[in-house]
Amino acid sequence: QVQLQQSGPGLVKPSQTLSLTCAISGDSVSTNSAAWNWIRQSPSRGLEWLGRTYYRSKWYKDYAVSVKSRITINPDTSKNQFSLQLNSVTPEDTAVYYCVREYIAVTGLNYYYYGMDVWGQGTTVTVSS
Amino acid sequence: QSVLTQSPSASGTPGQRVTISCSGSNSNIGSAYVYWYQQLPGAAPKRLIYRNDQRPSGVPDRFSGSKSGTSASLAISGLRSEDEADYYCAAWDGRLRGYVFGTGTRVTVL
Numbered sequence: 001q002v003q004l005q006q007s008g009p010g011l012v013k014p015s016q017t018l019s020l021t022c023a024i025s026g027d028s029v030s031t032n033s034a035a036w037n038w039i040r041q042s043p044s045r046g047l048e049w050l051g052r053t054y055y056r057s058k059w060y061k062d063y064a065v066s067v068k069s070r071i072t073i074n075p076d077t078s079k080n081q082f083s084l085q086l087n088s089v090t091p092e093d094t095a096v097y098y099c100v101r102e103y104i105a106v107t108g109l110n111y112y113y114y115g116m117d118v119w120g121q122g123t124t125v126t127v128s129s
Numbered sequence: 130q131s132v133l134t135q136s137p138s139a140s141g142t143p144g145q146r147v148t149i150s151c152s153g154s155n156s157n158i159g160s161a162y163v164y165w166y167q168q169l170p171g172a173a174p175k176r177l178i179y180r181n182d183q184r185p186s187g188v189p190d191r192f193s194g195s196k197s198g199t200s201a202s203l204a205i206s207g208l209r210s211e212d213e214a215d216y217y218c219a220a221w222d223g224r225l226r227g228y229v230f231g232t233g234t235r236v237t238v239l
Contacts, residue, residue: 037228046131047166047174047217049228064227098173115164115179115219122173 022099
């Protein structure tokens with residue numbers, strides 16, 4: 001059974017960097033059958049996809065246009081986890097942050113997408129001085 | 130901020146059928162799979178439907194998804210009290226190069 005365990009501070013000061021980590025059990029961050037996502041949720045912005053990383057012979061990363069200049073998602077193969085860094089935060093970045101597995105079955109050259117099937121417990125992050 | 134549009138609320142009595150709609154565009158629903166997620170109060174979202182109309186194991190067949198053009202729908206038949214939750218649609222947007230979510234629909238069981 002795949003599980004995601006999030007860790008990181010719940011309070012970040014404006015202009016500083018938000019950092020969260022997601023530890024994976026029951027799967028590998030290097031698998032070619034998944035992508036590892038960060039999604040956040042706030043009353044004002046709803047559910048918002050932030051980005052993902054995945055391994056297909058090499059590492060790929062996709063980021064949402066809204067945060068592209070401020071975000072970094074990195075895999076850590078030695079610890080089987082991945083992380084989120086969001087720079088220059090403002091109160092608008094206050095939200096519940098989720099790490100999420102997107103399951104993708106690979107058959108030959110074909111990819112079959114099964115959606116976001118495993119979610120972390122969520123971390124409430126408040127940006128305030 | 131959400132790119133996909135859903136009606137804010139839907140309701141029904143136990144046993145009734147409720148349908149939730151999700152409206153998008155050619156760059157997302159019109160050219161990609163639609164997913165549906167259920168979020169119970171205080172919990173993380175849970176995958177309900179993938180690839181437009183497929184149910185993961187463990188999801189009751191009371192839930193069904195469909196897609197036509199740039200719109201998608203989620204139907205809940207035989208409504209039960211435990212179905213009271215927020216429901217979100219999602220799809221990959223080829224123009225934005227990212228996933229987009231719907232605005233969410235709160236289902237109330239009367």
